[in-house]
Amino acid sequence: MSDYIKVPHLIEERSFEMITEELGDKTFPEEIGKIIKRVIHTTADFQYADITIISPTAIEFAKKALKAGAHIVTDTKMAMAGINKKRLESYGGEVNCFISDEDVAKAAKEKGTTRAMAAMEKAIMDEKNKIFVIGNAPTALFKLKQFIEEGKVKPDLVIGVPVGFVGAAESKEEFEKLDVPYIVTRGRKGGSTVAAAIVNAIMYML
Amino acid sequence: MSDYIKVPHLIEERSFEMITEELGDKTFPEEIGKIIKRVIHTTADFQYADITIISPTAIEFAKKALKAGAHIVTDTKMAMAGINKKRLESYGGEVNCFISDEDVAKAAKEKGTTRAMAAMEKAIMDEKNKIFVIGNAPTALFKLKQFIEEGKVKPDLVIGVPVGFVGAAESKEEFEKLDVPYIVTRGRKGGSTVAAAIVNAIMYML
Numbered sequence: 564m565s566d567y568i569k570v571p572h573l574i575e576e577r578s579f580e581m582i583t584e585e586l587g588d589k590t591f592p593e594e595i596g597k598i599i600k601r602v603i604h605t606t607a608d609f610q611y612a613d614i615t616i617i618s619p620t621a622i623e624f625a626k627k628a629l630k631a632g633a634h635i636v637t638d639t640k641m642a643m644a645g646i647n648k649k650r651l652e653s654y655g656g657e658v659n660c661f662i663s664d665e666d667v668a669k670a671a672k673e674k675g676t677t678r679a680m681a682a683m684e685k686a687i688m689d690e691k692n693k694i695f696v697i698g699n700a701p702t703a704l705f706k707l708k709q710f711i712e713e714g715k716v717k718p719d720l721v722i723g724v725p726v727g728f729v730g731a732a733e734s735k736e737e738f739e740k741l742d743v744p745y746i747v748t749r750g751r752k753g754g755s756t757v758a759a760a761i762v763n764a765i766m767y768m769l
Numbered sequence: 770m771s772d773y774i775k776v777p778h779l780i781e782e783r784s785f786e787m788i789t790e791e792l793g794d795k796t797f798p799e800e801i802g803k804i805i806k807r808v809i810h811t812t813a814d815f816q817y818a819d820i821t822i823i824s825p826t827a828i829e830f831a832k833k834a835l836k837a838g839a840h841i842v843t844d845t846k847m848a849m850a851g852i853n854k855k856r857l858e859s860y861g862g863e864v865n866c867f868i869s870d871e872d873v874a875k876a877a878k879e880k881g882t883t884r885a886m887a888a889m890e891k892a893i894m895d896e897k898n899k900i901f902v903i904g905n906a907p908t909a910l911f912k913l914k915q916f917i918e919e920g921k922v923k924p925d926l927v928i929g930v931p932v933g934f935v936g937a938a939e940s941k942e943e944f945e946k947l948d949v950p951y952i953v954t955r956g957r958k959g960g961s962t963v964a965a966a967i968v969n970a971i972m973y974m975l
Binding site: 570571574577578581582604605606607608639640641643644645675677678726727728729730731750751752753754755756759 | 933
């Protein structure tokens, strides 16, 4: 084990240099590049350079919301675990995930839907929740789209990166049609680590 | 949104069917297939069919350990969050992650190492910790290898799937030389979601 790889900030610095080198001709506007490179750093998967779509206003809205202490809602405990809470709390924000709440489980059972959908229904009740982070459940993203269309919620950013084979690609494709600040990963790929990496990348710009 | 994609167990069932179909000629012994397919399910990345290496005794040792109530240690809160705790607790097991412990932060600072290394040093002190799950930090995997070689710990399974550009591939390549039950992902890819998916896949066999 070489010596330098025990020093955390050097590991990260060198990783980003390698990513930039390997991206070669693929260059991005600075802030978009920061997001895409952090996702690649998290996945070691360069395909994210092509499938990560950031709506024009997404970064500005998200930065403003974070600085104002916006709350974040995630669809999984994993995504929540990956978000830099110390940083988020320094702006007065917090992150919540309602998927394991008893009232959510009960509502899902009664309505015959997923807990992810019921969790979104709970999330929109609190207007401090301005940033929605969905890394796992296409049903959560479908539900959130419906609430936005119905005017029930107006997020400052939706990170829609559910991963998987059934519904994930479709949920993101549909979501891109909305006039709302979003970041999605087209196709099947995504996940909780990708979702958290995007949140952190935006916070590290502040 | 079609109706079936709101029913969680049907989503999973259909996903695994699609993965099996798309793997085509690539077939695996049953239990190995269950692990690989769950990793693909989690990442939507078929490359894991080629890079996921399972040592001959890994699954049997892990199953036996889990049934006996083995404790699991992870290198990140994210991997911990992704493990099915209800299932694990039903065998008398538990999962811990020491990365954010104050004594770990202090030890890392004093020794000029990563917190991930110091967390492994803490983990091996408790002999109930029999399964080590490393999805993020190559330094944790290097350290664990050292402890195994020194005879300080004898894990029933090491899931070594750190992701990244600096040290990740090397840490896994070195680890494969050990005579210990392991599951690794060769090269740069891996991560906390992959790590948790492997643990869950093995538990779902029991």
